Amino acid sequence: MQTEKKIKLFLVDDDALFLKSLEIEFLDPADFDIHTFATGELCLENLKENPDIVILDFHLNGINKSAINGLETLDKIKSFNESIIVIMLSSQDKIDVAIKCMHHKATDYVVKSETAFFRLKQIVTNVLHSQKIEKTLHWYVNKMG
Template sequence: MVKTNEKKKIFLVDDDMIFLKMLTFEFQKYGDFAIETFETGELCLENLNNTPDIIILDFYLDGITKSAMNGLETLDRIKIANPNIPVIMLSSQDKIDVAISCMHHKAFDYIVKSETAFLRIKNTIETLFKYQKMEKELKWYIDKM
């Protein structure tokens, strides 16, 4: 995983408590992440002032409350509040139209929940942080010209 002096803050948002606990456990094994978990999109949005480096967000979110905001609506509101926060969408839906919809709503990536989901999330996060580092270096270089 990414090695820095400062822990990267990750918001995990999922109404599936078992999956949420499993992801939390997997991230804590690496020790270089500060994890905050939320069972609803509403709770995630209420805590955006905690400035996450990345949000991992479930597509559905109606397991706790049927009237809860879904993942796409939460994603849209995150992007309105701070368009620079990357969001990885998760779902048990292995459908291309769901993935395309997430990407149209400006998700960084879409990952299907499975036994290999954490590995894909980990790889996506590593790619994201490398990309962000390259962007900063390029901006620094351009500003120096």
């Protein structure tokens, strides 16, 4: 019996409590191989593990003021591998911040709120579903063509 590969999920946030809550939220269902990082630098050091999805905080300098921020981390992730899905997360409910993230090739932007975990799971599910459809379509086109 063939089992599907777990989705490698990187969670990056300098708020330890929020990061742990996010990790717990994605432990169920157990479809994910979860790696957590408190800084963008630690995330970048581990990119060789080829994450499928990165959920990345916009502000990452709450503990270390000289740490790189989420936007810089996003740019470096995309220069490493354009196809890594990056979902930005922020406590800022400002449209210009969300637009800036999208211009830097983020897949989506979620505001930290009481619905953030639900929205993140919904976005991840939609992304994975659409990737599955693309793979099936690609296989079908190659088989028929």
